[in-house]
Amino acid sequence: xCRFRLRMGTSIDTLHYTISxxxxxQLLLITVLLVQSRRRPAAGVGSQGxxxxxxxxxxxxxxxxxxxxxxxxxxxxxxxxLANIETADMxxxxxxxxxxxxxxxxxxxxxxxxxxxxxxxxxxxLLRKRELQLEEVDVNALVSNVLSLVLPDALRRSITIRTSxxxxxxxxxxxxxxxQQVLLNLLINSMSAMKDTPADRRVLEVRTELCAGNNLxxxxxxxxxxxxxxxxxxxxxxxxxxxxxxxxxxxxxxxSIVTLHGGAIWAENRRDGxxxxxxxxxxxxx
Amino acid sequence: MQIxxxxxxxxxxxxxxxxxxxxxEDDASLILAVSRMLEAAGFETRCFQSxxxxxxxxxxxxxxxxxxxxxxxxxxxxxxxxxxxxAGCRSPIVVITAHDDPMHLxxxxxxxxxxxxxxxxxxxxxxxxxxxxxxHSTRQ
Numbered sequence: 001x002c003r004f005r006l007r008m009g010t011s012i013d014t015l016h017y018t019i020s021x022x023x024x025x026q027l028l029l030i031t032v033l034l035v036q037s038r039r040r041p042a043a044g045v046g047s048q049g050x051x052x053x054x055x056x057x058x059x060x061x062x063x064x065x066x067x068x069x070x071x072x073x074x075x076x077x078x079x080x081x082l083a084n085i086e087t088a089d090m091x092x093x094x095x096x097x098x099x100x101x102x103x104x105x106x107x108x109x110x111x112x113x114x115x116x117x118x119x120x121x122x123x124x125x126l127l128r129k130r131e132l133q134l135e136e137v138d139v140n141a142l143v144s145n146v147l148s149l150v151l152p153d154a155l156r157r158s159i160t161i162r163t164s165x166x167x168x169x170x171x172x173x174x175x176x177x178x179x180q181q182v183l184l185n186l187l188i189n190s191m192s193a194m195k196d197t198p199a200d201r202r203v204l205e206v207r208t209e210l211c212a213g214n215n216l217x218x219x220x221x222x223x224x225x226x227x228x229x230x231x232x233x234x235x236x237x238x239x240x241x242x243x244x245x246x247x248x249x250x251x252x253x254x255x256s257i258v259t260l261h262g263g264a265i266w267a268e269n270r271r272d273g274x275x276x277x278x279x280x281x282x283x284x285x286x
Numbered sequence: 287m288q289i290x291x292x293x294x295x296x297x298x299x300x301x302x303x304x305x306x307x308x309x310x311e312d313d314a315s316l317i318l319a320v321s322r323m324l325e326a327a328g329f330e331t332r333c334f335q336s337x338x339x340x341x342x343x344x345x346x347x348x349x350x351x352x353x354x355x356x357x358x359x360x361x362x363x364x365x366x367x368x369x370x371x372x373a374g375c376r377s378p379i380v381v382i383t384a385h386d387d388p389m390h391l392x393x394x395x396x397x398x399x400x401x402x403x404x405x406x407x408x409x410x411x412x413x414x415x416x417x418x419x420x421x422h423s424t425r426q
Contacts, residue, residue: 068385072357075384076313079406083319086409090326105322112315155357156385 051256056129058253059181063126065188072152073119077112084109122149125177126184132260136284137174139216140165143206146183150191157191158199164207170283172216178257179281182265185250186220186277193224193275211280215263219278226269235267254279305420306330308349310340310366311382312358316405320353320412327413337366347375351419356383356390364393371397378419382407 063070088105091097122145147161154161172179187204194202205221227235236255251265258265258279265279307329311317314335321331332349334340337358346352347370354363361369367379381394384405394402401415 072384075405076316079384080313080316080319082406083316083323083409083412087319087323087326090323090409108315108319112319115315152357152384155359158362160359 051260052129052131055178055181055253055257058250059126059177062181062184062188062250063123066149066153066184068156069150069153070119070123072156073149074116077116077119080112081109081116084112126180128177130175130177132175132178134173134175134261136171137176137179139172139174139179139208139218139281140167140169142176142179143183143208143218146180146187147206149184150187154191154204157194157202159191159194159202159204162203162205164205166209169208169210169216170214172261172281173284174261174281175257179261182254182257182279183218183220185254186279189250190220190222190224190275190277193222193226196225197223197274210283214283215280216283217278217280219276221270221274221276223270223274226273226275227267229269232267236265304350306332306345306349307351307353307416308332308334308340308346308377309353310334310337310346310358310363311353311355312336313355323409323412324416327409329416337361337363337369340366341369341373346370347373347377349377351416352377352379353416354379354381356381356385364397367397380412380415380419 084105088102088109091102091105143163143165147163151161183206187206190204194204201223203223205219207217207219207221209217209219211217236251255265258281262282263280265277267275267277270276305328307324309317309320309324309331311320311333312335317333317335321333324331332343332345334343334346337360340346352367352370352375354367356363358366363381367375370377379394379397379399380401380403381390381399382403382405383390386404391402400419403411403415
């Protein structure tokens with residue numbers, strides 16, 4: 001007879017539902033803020049205070065979309081910690097415990113604790129509201145960082161992630177949090193676009209390279225449904241969306257952020273299907 | 287055969303010698319921790335960090351029990367099981383997952399899994415699941 005047991009999933013479910021409710025409120029907030037910024041052109045996206053409000057609210061909504069992914073990322077080290085602690089407890093109950101083995105376990109517990117902490121820190125950084133603060137950014141490290149946040153979600157959607165990161169890429173002069181927001185938005189869009197792609201063709205690729213004018217270019221390529229060529233320019237307009245449940249703000253904010261950095265963002269349909277979204281940033285040497 | 291529950295320090299010697307658990311889990315830290323736990327309880331383990339690694343090693347299919355994570359980089363644990371079963375593997379299965387998803391629970395039931403554990407799971411629930419799975423296997 002088969003027996004099924006459910007263990008310890010409740011707290012993650014509760015987190016999920018709570019964040020979904022918050023997400024709905026955040027979307028409402030973004031809409032209000034954008035309507036306000038449109039009514040008062042002088043206080044538009046270029047205005048620091050409003051820019052920080054709108055990008056922050058949108059970032060919260062984005063994070064809501066990767067809640068399951070983040071929960072998975074945190075659950076892995078927590079599971080390892082629990083297993084290691086209980087194993088150490090078992091060992092210490094032996095008449096002659098292997099102290100060296102227990103020490104090794106404790107070292108791994110420490111590593112997993114730090115790993116969980118680093119995930120929380122990455123999330124906390126994204127959740128914080130901030131004005132545009134430019135600094136030197138290692139774009140390759142930033143790409144890897146953001147990919148680690150969406151990787152569990154990609155696995156859940158049977159999407160393979162590939163990267164092609166130029167090791168000689170110079171540093172950018174950018175706001176790392178707002179840059180993560182742009183990339184996160186492109187990655188989530190690309191993953192959603194592959195919903196109807198056969199599982200064995202669901203490949204998400206991220207490339208970094210140095211391009212003309214000493215600019216850095218980041219490209220996100222998918223094998224999804226692409227977009228109507230006639231709507232190419234509308235993609236980056238506020239409230240334009242092809243998603244059933246989207247508000248059409250992500251790409252518009254991505255364009256605002258990239259433009260404020262002195263870069264450009266655009267989209268192309270790929271010849272073999274899917275779309276490529278790319279953006280440039282000036283390098284530190286500009 | 288009557289199923290007997292053992293405490294972690296009361297594993298029969300013959301079980302310690304013969305019961306091998308194949309663990310397929312992509313998280314390096316977690317697979318090591320689970321392997322340690324099972325070995326401390328007297329099982330032998332074989333660890334595979336990818337579905338491909340498990341498919342290319344006969345020891346996975348010959349294990350007394352398969353501990354399968356649902357999300358693996360190349361394919362799901364369910365797809366891995368389908369391929370192992372097609373190659374003749376009849377080992378009992380314990381499914382482990384970080385996502386408590388009813389679809390996974392159904393899929394686990396469909397492949398005949400003897401237990402479905404949501405991470406983080408306690409040593410008691412894991413050892414109990416593995417013992418029941420291997421006892422079930424012995425009955426057959």
